[in-house]
Amino acid sequence: MNYEIKDISLADRGKMRIEWARSMMPVLRLIEERFHKEKPLREIRIAACLHITSETANLVKALKEGGANVFLCASNPLSTQDEVAASLVKDYGISVFAIRGEDKKTYYEHIHSVLKIEPQITMDDGADLVSTIHSEKRDFPIIGGTEETTTGVIRLRSMANEGVLRYPIIAVNDANTKHLFDNRYGTGQSTIDGILRATNMLLAGSTFVVCGYGWCGKGIAMRARGMGARVIICEVDPLKALEAVMDGYLVMPLKEASSLGNIFITSTGDKGVIREEHFKEMRNGAIVANAGHFNVEIDLDGLERLSIRKRKIRESVEEFTLKDGRKINLISEGRLVNLSSAEGHPSLVMDMSFANQALSCEYLIKKGGNLERRVYSVPSEIDKKVAKLKLESMGIEIDELTEEQKIYLSSWKIGT
Numbered sequence: 079m080n081y082e083i084k085d086i087s088l089a090d091r092g093k094m095r096i097e098w099a100r101s102m103m104p105v106l107r108l109i110e111e112r113f114h115k116e117k118p119l120r121e122i123r124i125a126a127c128l129h130i131t132s133e134t135a136n137l138v139k140a141l142k143e144g145g146a147n148v149f150l151c152a153s154n155p156l157s158t159q160d161e162v163a164a165s166l167v168k169d170y171g172i173s174v175f176a177i178r179g180e181d182k183k184t185y186y187e188h189i190h191s192v193l194k195i196e197p198q199i200t201m202d203d204g205a206d207l208v209s210t211i212h213s214e215k216r217d218f219p220i221i222g223g224t225e226e227t228t229t230g231v232i233r234l235r236s237m238a239n240e241g242v243l244r245y246p247i248i249a250v251n252d253a254n255t256k257h258l259f260d261n262r263y264g265t266g267q268s269t270i271d272g273i274l275r276a277t278n279m280l281l282a283g284s285t286f287v288v289c290g291y292g293w294c295g296k297g298i299a300m301r302a303r304g305m306g307a308r309v310i311i312c313e314v315d316p317l318k319a320l321e322a323v324m325d326g327y328l329v330m331p332l333k334e335a336s337s338l339g340n341i342f343i344t345s346t347g348d349k350g351v352i353r354e355e356h357f358k359e360m361r362n363g364a365i366v367a368n369a370g371h372f373n374v375e376i377d378l379d380g381l382e383r384l385s386i387r388k389r390k391i392r393e394s395v396e397e398f399t400l401k402d403g404r405k406i407n408l409i410s411e412g413r414l415v416n417l418s419s420a421e422g423h424p425s426l427v428m429d430m431s432f433a434n435q436a437l438s439c440e441y442l443i444k445k446g447g448n449l450e451r452r453v454y455s456v457p458s459e460i461d462k463k464v465a466k467l468k469l470e471s472m473g474i475e476i477d478e479l480t481e482e483q484k485i486y487l488s489s490w491k492i493g494t
């Protein structure tokens with residue numbers, strides 16, 4: 079078996095983490111049990127480029143139970159849980175290529191390693207796998223792929239718009255049971271978790287600046303406010319900015335917020351959001367972190383240019399000293415803070431995201447041959463099924479429409 083991980087002797091710790099996560103992933107468990115019986119992915123080769131966490135391990139296990147041969151690499155150099163990677167290799171026989179803290183060269187070598195199986199399905203989080211296949215003009219036949227995150231979906235849509243996308247992709251991120259929960263509650267909680275683990279800051283009474291008011295930004299702002307922070311939202315989209323205003327936040331340009339904030343967090347999906355002009359205004363001791371997929375949201379070169387000194391002051395914090403003596407603290411090199419300084423989204427929410435992944439994969443195998451080379455939404459039957467199973471797993475019942483209500487809703491003739 080091929081693999082490249084940090085240390086196989088970490089496997090026992092990893093196995094316990096995987097089992098702990100499994101206990102909080104009831105929907106994925108049900109899918110795994112059905113996959114075990116029906117083998118809908120029999121002999122399908124899947125290359126998965128995902129954050130290597132205990133939740134991902136449970137997704138990969140479910141795919142394997144379905145009959146797939148899965149090769150796994152990391153979708154971010156700093157998010158790999160090495161003990162989970164070790165257990166996947168030792169206890170579950172999965173070929174994993176990922177080491178926490180790997181450099182860019184190794185990161186791409188690992189992507190190449192999973193491509194050696196000439197996958198029939200690709201599973202991506204950020205679209206590095208798909209973009210590598212396309213930029214290197216790999217031409218083995220591919221049934222389809224799935225994409226986990228907003229940034230990846232944006233990249234893939236632009237490939238489809240340029241007419242270069244070679245095979246159909248299902249945008250798992252766009253399922254309601256994904257982004258309304260994972261992005262909002264998952265990123266919301268785990269971003270705060272990452273900031274707190276890295277800094278041990280008191281949020282109560284602090285001024286917390288969130289750049290970007292998409293579903294992730296909404297979740298982060300909501301949780302920061304819940305812990306007593308004064309939250310400022312910075313946006314470029316008038317609609318989202320208006321939403322933030324009516325949700326009760328202060329809204330202003332980042333240039334203005336820069337001199338007010340104690341903590342700054344980016345979650346926009348774009349590059350160069352916090353730049354030199356902003357660092358120049360920041361207060362002594364400001365904390366800066368990123369919750370977006372790539373580490374391009376904070377202009378690190380700009381911060382370096384302004385600084386005369388830097389040192390690692392805590393496990394995940396670098397302190398930059400500016401020429402006038404002010405200090406700016408950067409968490410996890412500007413990489414996504416929830417996975418690099420904490421454990422990523424909690425299992426209970428990844429349960430739904432990865433249920434969508436597993437079911438979309440099954441769908442691609444059934445229907446892939448009839449799909450076009452574009453980005454598809456998760457079929458609404460899958461989305462609804464995941465919501466229904468999740469509610470059932472929580473022991474929550476809901477009402478049903480009466481026959482009279484169904485007729486009323488389907489008729490345009492009945493008014494009052």
Ligand code: ADE
Pocket residue numbers: 128129130131132133134417421422423424425428
């Ligand atoms: N993305 C965000 N949180 C994650 C997690 N816990 N596992 C895998 N991917 C994630």
